[in-house]
Amino acid sequence: MDNLRIPLDLVAPIFAPSTFGDRDRVHEIFRTLRRDYPLSIAEVPGYDPHWIVTRYDDIREITRQDEIFLSSDRSKTLASQYAEQLMRDYTGGLPHIYRTLVHMDEPEHTDYRRVTAAEFMPQAIMKLEPKVRAIAKRYADRLAGMAPHCDFAWDLAFYYPLEVVLTIVGIPEKDHENMLRLTQWLFNYADPELKRPGSDPTDPGEIIKTWDIVYAEFKDYYDKVIADRRACPRDDVASLIANGSINGCPMENRAAISYFAIAATAGHDTTSATTATSMWKLAEEPGLLQRLKDNPKLIAGFVEESIRWATPIQHFVRSAKEDYVLRGRQIKKGDLLYLSYISGNRDEEAFPDPFTFKPERSPNRHIGFGYGGHICLGQHLARLEMRCFWEEVIPRLKHLEMAGEGRMTESELVCGPKHVPITFEMA
Numbered sequence: 001m002d003n004l005r006i007p008l009d010l011v012a013p014i015f016a017p018s019t020f021g022d023r024d025r026v027h028e029i030f031r032t033l034r035r036d037y038p039l040s041i042a043e044v045p046g047y048d049p050h051w052i053v054t055r056y057d058d059i060r061e062i063t064r065q066d067e068i069f070l071s072s073d074r075s076k077t078l079a080s081q082y083a084e085q086l087m088r089d090y091t092g093g094l095p096h097i098y099r100t101l102v103h104m105d106e107p108e109h110t111d112y113r114r115v116t117a118a119e120f121m122p123q124a125i126m127k128l129e130p131k132v133r134a135i136a137k138r139y140a141d142r143l144a145g146m147a148p149h150c151d152f153a154w155d156l157a158f159y160y161p162l163e164v165v166l167t168i169v170g171i172p173e174k175d176h177e178n179m180l181r182l183t184q185w186l187f188n189y190a191d192p193e194l195k196r197p198g199s200d201p202t203d204p205g206e207i208i209k210t211w212d213i214v215y216a217e218f219k220d221y222y223d224k225v226i227a228d229r230r231a232c233p234r235d236d237v238a239s240l241i242a243n244g245s246i247n248g249c250p251m252e253n254r255a256a257i258s259y260f261a262i263a264a265t266a267g268h269d270t271t272s273a274t275t276a277t278s279m280w281k282l283a284e285e286p287g288l289l290q291r292l293k294d295n296p297k298l299i300a301g302f303v304e305e306s307i308r309w310a311t312p313i314q315h316f317v318r319s320a321k322e323d324y325v326l327r328g329r330q331i332k333k334g335d336l337l338y339l340s341y342i343s344g345n346r347d348e349e350a351f352p353d354p355f356t357f358k359p360e361r362s363p364n365r366h367i368g369f370g371y372g373g374h375i376c377l378g379q380h381l382a383r384l385e386m387r388c389f390w391e392e393v394i395p396r397l398k399h400l401e402m403a404g405e406g407r408m409t410e411s412e413l414v415c416g417p418k419h420v421p422i423t424f425e426m427a
């Protein structure tokens with residue numbers, strides 16, 4: 001079989017945000033791709049061709065070679081030719097509005113990552129446990145107060161990681177809700193419930209307009225934070241970013257705003273998605289809650305398996321800086337590679353029984369946090385906050401079941417449950 005090109009009807013759905021509202025369908029598509037087209041080309045009208053990389057080993061091989069597979073010169077997420085052109089017109093030639101770590105290559109990437117890296121290392125994160133646990137306890141109480149019914153995603157999971165990360169960055173609570181709104185407009189631009197009101201997600205011009213509005217709001221807000229922390233530095237991540245220097249010079253403004261923006265978006269949306277997935281799993285999977293109550297040490301494994309299961313960042317794109325042979329295929333200089341983290345985390349060759357949720361899974365070397373030089377900066381914080389939350393909630397949960405259908409966001413990039421209706425009883 002010539003499996004160099006993927007049939008359009010098989011691959012086109014993964015270019016459409018609405019497909020991701022149906023996770024079973026998405027997994028079915030990637031299961032077929034892994035089996036029949038593990039590394040093949042998608043030629044979807046309106047888009048440049050993309051290699052669709054579905055296998056765990058291939059994704060790791062690419063992401064550990066940042067000098068060959070670049071992040072800065074093309075859109076880091078799926079973008080049509082028209083959207084890319086609009087973006088370049090808008091930015092004066094750049095492929096992105098933001099200049100976050102995700103969008104940088106070496107040597108710049110390491111220079112910028114170093115500004116906050118020590119703060120996110122395991123030793124530093126361990127010291128945050130009392131602070132994070134106090135927030136987790138408050139949210140456990142809040143959940144108990146909502147019994148016997150709530151929509152766990154909408155009422156709670158959206159807010160807990162938001163509060164944790166923004167507290168650590170140093171953003172006052174009164175502004176958290178606004179950061180949530182901006183995150184949802186940005187990541188869920190195509191979701192009918194979460195997108196910017198009135199925007200048309202099928203029009204690339206409108207999508208760029210949303211990004212522009214969100215960037216302008218971030219800039220307006222974080223320029224003031226930067227000025228404040230330069231005048232009076234405090235013990236928070238905002239002060240590190242505001243006073244961070246790159247080769248002896250202050251951080252360039254767009255990069256500084258983007259640094260704040262990634263913490264204020266990817267720093268909670270991903271963790272919320274994973275936390276909501278965990279609750280959905282607890283409510284659905286017979287015996288899981290009792291297993292965790294009987295053995296609280298399993299909660300760390302439950303968190304890890306939830307990240308693999310949820311894989312909230314579903315893909316990123318890299319471009320090849322030079323020719324490269326992968327899985328016997330000739331990748332050419334300039335080619336685009338769509339890395340499906342969601343597929344890699346269900347790869348039958350990497351995980352025994354990948355479609356079974358197992359907190360006991362060991363080792364669990366998932367790629368939910370990515371891999372290589374761009375591996376998630378906030379991974380240890382994310383693990384800590386989810387472990388603290390479940391350690392506070394699980395012993396108190398007496399009864400739990402789904403009270404209706406769960407619903408996923410319609411997003412091809414960051415995706416997770418937006419509705420997890422539950423009936424529950426809590427001590």
Ligand code: HEM
Binds near residue numbers: 101271313367371
């Ligand atoms: C990067 C996932 C939580 C900040 C990444 C990447 C993934 C990811 C897949 C890789 C990007 C790439 O391949 O280019 C997740 C998941 C999380 C989570 C699944 C929660 C369950 C957080 C938190 C923060 C954070 C709490 C807090 C600040 C970042 C940053 C990067 C990043 C700054 C860019 C790193 C770089 O390019 O050097 N994340 N993330 N993330 N994440 Fe997370």
